[in-house]
Amino acid sequence: MILHIKNMVCDRCKMVVKAELEKLGLNPVSVELGKVVLAENIQADDQLKIAESLSHFGFELLADKKTQLAEQIKTCIINLIHYSKEPLKVNMSTYLSEHIQLEYTQISTIFSEVENQTIEKxxxxxxxxxxxxxxxxxxxxxxxxxxxxxxxxxxxxxxxxxxxxxxxxxxxxxxxxxxxxxxxxx
Incomplete structure (x- = not known):
């Protein structure tokens, strides 16, 4: 099962999320910025426990597809700017389209709708x-x-x-x- 989590922006965030999930008896297969893959499916009441546990650290479980996509876009941009070792020599629309596997116009429209600002800003x-x-x-x-x-x-x-x-x-x-x-x- 995949969980989408808002406000994961660094390696420490990944460590905190992993530790909290393990405290709840869950087995994260992978923990990335904004996304956790669990070995097992979880029930709605377990999702509430996870949401409550993570909220203490400023994280939020995302259920809505548009919000998940906006968070994925933000994660791509953060990774590119803050964690890439190379100078930024990319076309943003091409970069996002390739990483998210959607047309840039669709990506841009959803991001602006959810975040109330453009991808460019x-x-x-x-x-x-x-x-x-x-x-x-x-x-x-x-x-x-x-x-x-x-x-x-x-x-x-x-x-x-x-x-x-x-x-x-x-x-x-x-x-x-x-x-x-x-x-x-x-």
């Missing part, structure tokens, strides 16, 4: 969060960050950064307080 928000992370660590120049995130120039990154955060990357870097968001808050 979500993608940009994730890229800006990654840029904030890279700026915070201070290991890369702004030019290197722009290259890693597939911006055509530092000016393009800076303009988009300011549009999303109201700050320039340079001003952001000089701030002492961390203004980053967790991935599930985006």
């Amino acid at each position: 979500y993608f940009i928000a994730q890229k800006i969060e990654k840029a904030k992370e890279m700026l915070t660590y201070g290991e890369l120049t702004l030019g290197e960050i722009a290259y890693q995130l597939n911006y055509s120039s530092v000016a393009h990154l800076s303009a988009q950064f300011k549009k999303v955060t109201t700050l320039t990357p340079t001003v952001y870097k000089t701030l002492t307080s961390d203004l980053r968001k967790t991935l599930d808050e985006i």
